[in-house]
Amino acid sequence: MAKVLVSDPIDQVGIDILSQVAQVDVKTGLSQEELIKIIPDYDALMLRSGTRVTKEIIEAGTGLKIIGRAGVGVDNIDVPSATRQGIVVVNSPEGNTIAAAEHAVAMMLALSRHIPDANQSICQKQWDRKRFVGTEVYKKTLGVVGLGKIGSHVASVAKAMGMKLLAYDPFISKERADQLGCTLVDLDLLFSESDYITLHVPKTPETTHLINREAIAKMKPTIRIVNCSRGGIIDEDALAEAIQDGKIGGAALDVFEQEPLGESKLRGLNNVILTPHLGASTEEAQINVAIDVAEQIRDVLLGLPARSAVNIPGLTPDVMEKLRPYLQLAETLGNLVGQLSGGRIDLLNVSLQGELASNDSQPIVVAAIKGLLSEALRERVNYVNAAIEAKERGIRVVETRDSQISDYSGSLHLEARGSMGQHSVTGVLLTTGEIRITDLDGFPINVPPSNHMLFTLHRDMPGIIGKIGSLLGSFNVNIASMQVGRKIVRGDAVMAVSLDDPLPSGLLSEITKVSGIRDAYAVKLLVNPSK
Ligand SMILES: NC(=O)c1ccc[n+]([C@@H]2O[C@H](COP(=O)([O-])OP(=O)(O)OC[C@H]3O[C@@H](n4cnc5c(N)ncnc54)[C@H](O)[C@@H]3O)[C@@H](O)[C@H]2O)c1
Numbered sequence: 001m002a003k004v005l006v007s008d009p010i011d012q013v014g015i016d017i018l019s020q021v022a023q024v025d026v027k028t029g030l031s032q033e034e035l036i037k038i039i040p041d042y043d044a045l046m047l048r049s050g051t052r053v054t055k056e057i058i059e060a061g062t063g064l065k066i067i068g069r070a071g072v073g074v075d076n077i078d079v080p081s082a083t084r085q086g087i088v089v090v091n092s093p094e095g096n097t098i099a100a101a102e103h104a105v106a107m108m109l110a111l112s113r114h115i116p117d118a119n120q121s122i123c124q125k126q127w128d129r130k131r132f133v134g135t136e137v138y139k140k141t142l143g144v145v146g147l148g149k150i151g152s153h154v155a156s157v158a159k160a161m162g163m164k165l166l167a168y169d170p171f172i173s174k175e176r177a178d179q180l181g182c183t184l185v186d187l188d189l190l191f192s193e194s195d196y197i198t199l200h201v202p203k204t205p206e207t208t209h210l211i212n213r214e215a216i217a218k219m220k221p222t223i224r225i226v227n228c229s230r231g232g233i234i235d236e237d238a239l240a241e242a243i244q245d246g247k248i249g250g251a252a253l254d255v256f257e258q259e260p261l262g263e264s265k266l267r268g269l270n271n272v273i274l275t276p277h278l279g280a281s282t283e284e285a286q287i288n289v290a291i292d293v294a295e296q297i298r299d300v301l302l303g304l305p306a307r308s309a310v311n312i313p314g315l316t317p318d319v320m321e322k323l324r325p326y327l328q329l330a331e332t333l334g335n336l337v338g339q340l341s342g343g344r345i346d347l348l349n350v351s352l353q354g355e356l357a358s359n360d361s362q363p364i365v366v367a368a369i370k371g372l373l374s375e376a377l378r379e380r381v382n383y384v385n386a387a388i389e390a391k392e393r394g395i396r397v398v399e400t401r402d403s404q405i406s407d408y409s410g411s412l413h414l415e416a417r418g419s420m421g422q423h424s425v426t427g428v429l430l431t432t433g434e435i436r437i438t439d440l441d442g443f444p445i446n447v448p449p450s451n452h453m454l455f456t457l458h459r460d461m462p463g464i465i466g467k468i469g470s471l472l473g474s475f476n477v478n479i480a481s482m483q484v485g486r487k488i489v490r491g492d493a494v495m496a497v498s499l500d501d502p503l504p505s506g507l508l509s510e511i512t513k514v515s516g517i518r519d520a521y522a523v524k525l526l527v528n529p530s531k
């Protein structure tokens, strides 16, 4: 039975889903060393933002197939290392959107009406109404930085409260901003015109310290800043200084450069509200993310695709069902062209022809690369790391589509070029789902792939087929089927022979010595025996 480690608190509903297919161990608060020690035992890891999944943990997790983040941000996971190791990383992109957006709105209103300070004062038995006169958000300008899922919801709620909306998001269309009632502006204008700023961007090199001394200098002295996105988007020292110097009106932060928050100048300042990364902490959001991620872990452990993988294209089960035979076709052809080419490959051309050209090509291209590399990398290559392995090996992958080309309803053509020359193969799927190899190096053939195959390039002349047959017979190798493809009579031809047995060592070189044989290739393909 598969084993899943849950290293942060997640809702029981997630544990129940995982328990259908795996032994689930919940061990929270582990140190890096403890995690490194136990992770080799597990097939899957499920976590929130509390666990840092470093390169060392990933390298120790030799059995890991999937890491599931019960939330949005995967910045606590070394995704490139997971990808290199072929581990799928999944998250829940929408499960906590509403929770985080509502927290941002709550922070904005709490800042405006001094709610935490007023609460503290009344708890200290004071009745101070003068000190806590607030401001209304109605008719004030809110600058939304990042108009994605959370930013959009905040914008809609703010609109309903009568706020004017400015937005900065270089990746969002004017139409989308218009739909939300936001005016898209540049950052400088957003800084100078806003009464409130709310941040909803991922942490990237561009967004790190987006709110710094220079940015603060452009803002109104009454500005209130809310950050419920990621720590580090605000320069916390610059912010604390600006609050102390009265250069801004206030700030509410849910996320911090270091979490848990250590020594910080922000603690205890007037007009500053701090919460311990509570954006996603609602009952509803925790149920949503736990179900979303646990289901994906369960599916991957059962060999099904994940719907929200961050390091491979997410495929819904119905799309996967449709694509599965094509992935098998692409992998088989990739494996075949890789073995024909041998040596170092520099270029793989993947051409989707006919009806196949209308499919989502990315998984098909990845399957072809996986097949190509499987000779060298065996089970180390999978759908997650195939593209990165190809890149690291200097293999340029070019994809073309032509809906006009195919003789069949849809075909896949692969061409590999490398240190030992160039080879091409074409294959199709029959209506039964079976694969046919329909072309090899430009010669038309029609053969199903089989576990043991022999291909020759030879001169089309009398007697050559008989000689190959006798040679195979003399080594006790049984022929299952044989076919010759040629373009002109007595020109060049290819022979595709399916064998019941592997080619014994030494036989291939005997075959190449037969007069008229230009080249011969022994190929092993992984073929489902039922097909
Ligand atoms: N506090 C919490 O508990 C909590 C909960 C959920 C999400 N989050 C965080 O909130 C943030 C937003 O999440 P989301 O689900 O809305 O993500 P999202 O991907 O839907 O939206 C992010 C938006 O930021 C925009 N963006 C990217 N780079 C930008 C840049 N340089 N300048 C301006 N805009 C830029 C993108 O175009 C996108 O529209 C993320 O950082 C996420 O990790 C925090």
Ligand SMILES: O=C(O)[C@H](O)COP(=O)(O)O
Residues within 6 Å of the ligand: 048, 049, 050, 070, 071, 072, 073, 074, 096, 277, 278, 279, 280, 281
């Ligand atoms: O990225 C997220 O989903 C939020 O930061 C929530 O993090 P959490 O799951 O640790 O609450």
